[in-house]
Amino acid sequence: MTAVHVQRKAFGSLEVLGDIRFTVAPGQTLAILGPSGVGKSTLLRIVAGLDPDFEGRVRRPERLAMVFQEPVLLPWRTCLQNLTLVHPDLTEAQAMDLLRRVGLEDKAGVFPGQLSLGQQRRLALARAFAGRPELLILDEPYVSLDEATAAEMLSLTRDLLREHAPATLLVTHSEAEARSLANRVMRLDGSPARLVEERPFRPREREALA
Known part of the structure; x- marks a missing residue:
């Protein structure tokens, strides 16, 4: 509570x-x-x-996890690394499953700056849930x-x-x-x-x- x-x-x-x-x-x-x-x-x-x-x-x-008004992502890391580096206990398979859940499975090797705003927000949401908050x-x-x-x-x-x-x-x-x-x-x-x-x-x- x-x-x-x-x-x-x-x-x-x-x-x-x-x-x-x-x-x-x-x-x-x-x-x-x-x-x-x-x-x-x-x-x-x-x-x-x-x-x-x-x-x-x-x-x-x-x-706990927080999703801000603007996606706070690591611009020098790929989408996959934005999950695995922030959550070291997350396996690559688990991270890929989360990317799949938010429709970004084909963007695993892409950097956040190459994503649309909507895709960046999806990645921020996936990262929040990756920590099982x-x-x-x-x-x-x-x-x-x-x-x-x-x-x-x-x-x-x-x-x-x-x-x-x-x-x-x-x-x-x-x-x-x-x-x-x-x-x-x-x-x-x-x-x-x-x-x-x-x-x-x-x-x-x-x-x-x-």
Whole structure:
């Protein structure tokens, strides 16, 4: 179980996050919505342990992975090496299977700079799941993709989530993306940002977008 209680987060005198508390269990996906600049990505960095400068407490599992808004890949390494070097216990056969799952099996020897943005995002997703994360953090992973590519990525992510069942946090501006992937949604608003709504998605809401 991931349990988060952020009492306060500030950058100097600017307070950006107020009192925010939530949990997410294995197999659950919690979507975080809110206006641009409200602090959603800041909250994710706190949960991931990338920003320890806050008041509050986060309990997270040991194995976690984060997919950023921009694919953070090793440009001087091939697609296959982007998996095997980051996860040394991953065999080449396992890495190739993951590349196959995300439709990049024929790109194993290609460098990230030779891929389209959609393919780079697929590789970033494969790398995240390569570590068998107990907690998966997705920070607007479909931003800047065309509609068809975003739909393909959503379907792929949904399949991988069902297969691996990590606890998942998804930041998105899209209600449709949230309904497609999440069991629950919470909204942040205000200055400093606070939790203004948290509710489950009804099954029929999700099925309509599956």
